[in-house]
Amino acid sequence: MKTLYPFTLILSLSFFVSSFSSIENDLVSYKKTATIATVYNHSDNNNIEEISNDFFKRYSDLKKYKSDVMSLYKKRTLGTIWFDEDNINEFGSVLYEKAKKTNDLVVPYQKEIDDLFSSSETKLSKTDADMLLSSLYIAYAKKSNSDAGKKVSYDAMLTDFLNYSTIEEATASTAENVKVEYDQYYKLQDVLKKYKKLDHSNKWKPIVPEETPYKDLRPDAVSGTIAQVRTRLFLLGDLKSDSKSNVYDRELMDAVMKYKVRNGFKPNYILAEEHIKEMNVPLTDKMETLQLNMERCRAISAQIASSDEYVLVNVPSYELIYVKNGKVQLTSSVFVGAPLTKTTIFNSEIDRIVFSPYWTVPQSIVNNELKSKIASDKNYLAEKNMEIVNGQVRQKPGPDNSLGLVKFMFPNPDDIYLHDTPSKTLFDFEKRTFSHGCINVKMAKELAVAMLKDYPEWTTAKIDKAMEGKTENSFKLAKKVPIYITYFTSLVNENGEIGFFQDVYERDSELNKTLSPKAEVVTN
Helix, strand or coil, X not given: CCCCCCCHHHHHHHHHHHXXXXXXXXXXXXXXXXXXXXXXXXXXXXXXXXXXXHHHXXXXXXHHHHHHHHHHHHCECCCCCCEECCEECHHHHHXXXXXXXXXXXXXXXXXXXXXXXXXXXXXXXXXXXXXXXXXXXXXXHHHHHHXXXXXXXXXXXXXXXXXXXXXXXXXXHXXXXXXXXXXXXXXXXXXXXXXXXXXXXXXXXXXXXXXCCCXXXXXCCECXXXXXXXXXXXXXXXCCCCCCCCECCHHHHHHHHHHHHHHXXXXXCXXXXXXXXXXXXXHHHHHHHHHHHHHHHHHCCCHHHHCCEEEEEECCCCEEEEEECCEEEEEEXXXXXXXXXXXXXXXXXXXXXXXXXCEECCHHHHHHHHHHHHHHCCCHHHHCCEEEECCEEEECCCCCCCCCCXXXXXXXXXXXXXXXXXXXXXHHCCXXXXXXXXXXXXXXXXXXXXXXXXXXXXXXXXXXXXXXXXXXXXXXXXXXXXXXXXXXXXXXXXXXXXXXXXXXXXXXXXXXXXXXXXXXCCCC
């Protein structure tokens, strides 16, 4: 999907990052690289037992925790609990902080645990480090159970602990004296609270289409499906009241349009099957998406808070904004890399604008796409306005150049850049993953004009002449412009309306596995 609603709300991240940078630094300072050792093979119970016996032989004072600790690993699909690759994850950091603040909690080998979070290098293997933290967790859980006077299985407690709310609570307790004026993180959090309340109300019922097979519903249609859609949009806030009417009337048309715009669908009144499916996504899934994107807010570079000028591209919503002096100057649709040639998520700085550019064709495209065409048609290069220079195929400047009439360059190892495109009709699609990785900008000329306003020599007439497609003209910016390529699958717009966008690169599922791996019972 795409978003057709400008998301000046990204500016709100500036407030969040400024307020939370110190908190995040505290957590990050605890993350520590450990020596990579054997990781548990959960398909082999003998391997688990061998590792267990070896560890608790060397750390004999922890033997009383052995059965409880190993029960945690036997029900997990991933080898470690407290590590993301080679670094202690945020849950490990929060556990350490919570344990330190627990009265009368005495844990053997505290010095070794402290060393994991100190600035000095640890000599522990990742396996030992993870099992030490699991032992700390069991000690902490036993103490928490005892203080609360309740009996809860440690496996169940761990499932609850390895959740977003753990980090939220830790962050909130650290920042309770910090006043946050306005930011995307808390906007998503507010929506999350509303969705939780709605989920608990039991009012959310699946929409069951009356039509079989389903047929698109249009204004003035009469159907039981319409009444169900009306109720759904009322619950979501797109309708102020629910008349229960099964007639697709003017009131519902406005609500459908509102729903489509904020969620990035084409702005029309047709209710297709895909829209019903989207409305039927369980609230639990929506809440999970909100939590994932709250986590992404935490990772946005603090630089954006101090940037008075920047370009931001959000891949899932296929949109670019250009901000200057704290205000959005331009919003444009984009299309991005296909699933096999994904656009990389990173930050950099735009340092050059190139008008009427040559396009040096990547060798991979030459090998995979052009060689056979050139071999079968001797006029292919000439017809495509291409030439071979120093053994490389390049396309000459012109209106049909694959980069269009302007490109924006910024250093990065993947050779990704923003550029114009002659394929304007591709912007009419909702899912716009067409490129080999670069970001194609619908309003590329307008972006160039906006970015060059502080350069008097670059008049509109000069820009028009530079974009005639005859001679390449490269201009180095005196002041580099930060660019942020982001991946948010949910955002709250400036009117407080939530939008959900397609997880085009399946990064939500990857992040979710990292933050909250699902348990799997291992049987003999």
